[in-house]
Amino acid sequence: MASIPTILTTIFLFFLRSTISQQIHSNPDCTGRWIHIRRLPSRFNLDLLTNCSQYPLFDDFCPYLPNHGLGQKTHAKSHSWFRTDPMMLELIFHRRMLEYPCLTPDPNSANAVYLPYYTGIDALRYLYGPDVNSSAEHGLELFDFVKEQDSPNIWARHKGHDHFLVMARPAWDFSQPLINDPPIWGTSFLELPEFYNLTVLTFEARAWPWQEQAVPYPTSFHPPNLSFLESWIHRVARSRRSTLMLFAGGGGVSATPNIRRSIRDECENDTKNGTNGGYVKLCDVVDCSNGICEHDPIRYMRPMMEASFCLQPPGDTPTRRSTFDSILAGCIPVFFEDLSAKTQYTWHLPEEEYGEFSVFIPKEEVVFKGLKILDVLMGIPRDRVMKMRERVLELMPRVIYRRHGSSVDFRSNKKDAFDIAIEGTLQRIKSRLQEVAVL
Structure with missing residues (x-):
């Protein structure tokens, strides 16, 4: 250095x-x-x-x-x-x-x-x-x-x-x-x-x-010219999505009910892998506890590029860097409260279009009422998923900082x-x- x-x-x-x-x-x-x-x-x-x-x-x-x-x-x-x-x-x-x-x-x-x-x-x-x-x-x-x-x-x-x-x-x-x-x-x-x-x-x-x-x-992506950006977008668009939903992050291991614990429990208890919608996995978790992913993008970018939906549960605060990593990977973000993005990034992510590029599931419905995230995401038609991913790719240049x-x-x-x-x-x-x- x-x-x-x-x-x-x-x-x-x-x-x-x-x-x-x-x-x-x-x-x-x-x-x-x-x-x-x-x-x-x-x-x-x-x-x-x-x-x-x-x-x-x-x-x-x-x-x-x-x-x-x-x-x-x-x-x-x-x-x-x-x-x-x-x-x-x-x-x-x-x-x-x-x-x-x-x-x-x-x-x-x-x-x-x-x-x-x-x-x-x-x-x-x-x-x-x-x-x-x-x-x-x-x-x-x-x-x-x-x-x-x-x-x-x-x-x-x-x-x-x-x-x-x-x-x-x-x-x-x-x-x-x-x-x-x-x-x-x-x-x-x-x-x-x-x-x-x-x-x-x-x-x-x-x-x-x-x-x-x-x-x-x-x-971690800062392209120096338009060619590198377009090449990346093309690569992401061609990526095979073999996982339905992915969570990359830490937490969720305490006994206290919270959205991250609910996500981990749902993934660990899933027994339907390989049997639904052509997905090899229905749920995958990239454990990023103790900051091990923060400066090593390969740990989470490849799994994100293989997933259709990336879960963005709040942690210590509502927002996450992972929201923008998922957009960069062409992975449709799933939010659990509006403070995570919709009421935050109003200049960069058009507030009136959130339904076109993301999914919203109230965390209270998951944590306290037993709503299954997998059921919600599996209920979204394939053609709509494709349109949402296309919109995510269109938004990608707006959320990166070029070199x-x-x-x-x-x-x-x-x-x-x-x-x-x-x-x-x-x-x-x-x-x-x-x-x-x-x-």
């Missing part, structure tokens, strides 16, 4: 590139799409990466830093597959922002202002490090800077309504009430009145704050998760500024 200084030097060079690009762009197609990248001291981003091995209770995240947060390649000749850790989204997003075609050096002409603050990485010192008892202070130093120490007119002109940042953790991790003493899990970043106007992109948003919007977890430096044909013809997140952010900020102007 490259050394941390080498990684930081490489990233710094792209900071210089962004400075130049912000000065030379004059694209007429950028009307209403101009973004200014706020100049933050390195203590808010790059310096945080030098502490990558200092949180043993969390993990040593140094191995996930190469390739600007995509992680190490799964094998030496790979062009598209990396051992990506979702918590590196802040770094991935920052790197992609430097390639955004509508950057401007003038914040006063910008339609939005991006704060390249590695919020989730900085949160580690409050969650696992020396500042665990000072979590209510998370974000105060950033606010002091953007408001006072650097061109205060940038923040003050709209009171932060035009600023946005990325949080590579669920919003719940930043929602500890300021009055908690002693503090419980999380920091209080999103509870600070100073940041109430900030637009936040996160893995999992809460239901009520208008400023939070969920964006897809990064998968930085992608070819022009890819950037021009296929919007990925980053592109859609930026479009949604610009529209959200525009609408918010119009609302504020009326008040």
Whole structure:
């Protein structure tokens, strides 16, 4: 793995590139799409990466830093597959922002202002490090800077309504009430009145704050050009689906009734394998306990490509990276509560079309009323299953993060998760500024 200084030097060079690009762009197609990248001291981003091995209770995240947060390649000749850790989204997003075609050096002409603050990485010192008892202070130093120490007119002109940042953790991790003493899990970043106007992109948003919007977890697939993406889609479309349903994950082994336990019990008690609908297996489980699958996509991608349906039960929180892995594998996601996706990823997965690419089974019906998941899925006609899979394949480009430096044909013809997140952010900020102007 490259050394941390080498990684930081490489990233710094792209900071210089962004400075130049912000000065030379004059694209007429950028009307209403101009973004200014706020100049933050390195203590808010790059310096945080030098502490990558200092949180043993969390993990040593140094191995996930190469390739600007995509992680190490799964094998030496790979062009598209990396051992990506979702918590590196802040770094991935920052790197992609430097390639955004509508950057401007003038914040006063910008339609939005991006704060390249590695919020989730900085949160580690409050969650696992020396500042665990000072979590209510998370974000105060950033606010002091953007408001006072650097061109205060940038923040003050709209009171932060035009600023946005990325949080590579669920919003719940930043929602500890300021009055908690002693503090419980999380920091209080999103509870600070100073940041109430900030637009936040996160893995999992809460239901009520208008400023939070969920964006897809990064998968391990980051194609560098359109050819690699189309080749993968073609491969997935031709994959033989010999398993009816698959669960890739951990949990479900406690005595307490819950949806994961119900799934495991149903799979273990299934005696119909090889006798129904042409499937060799009706149910398969890929045990991903203790994080063994997280950076090893081959463990779950091959089984997912052989399954028609991939179960997405909630765990510690409702959302799962596995949702996007399953779409990448052409495996139809099965949800058990709306908070897992439908009310989260409204920019990337059209809310009114969920019945066209996914199945919903209320978890209460399974856990407490004895509804069998297998019975529901086996009752779906084959032709409808085929149409649902086709829709999943159509959605695939929208939920992946293509590799930085992608070819022009890819950037021009296929919007990925980053592109859609930026479009949604610009529209959200525009609408918010119009609302504020009326008040």
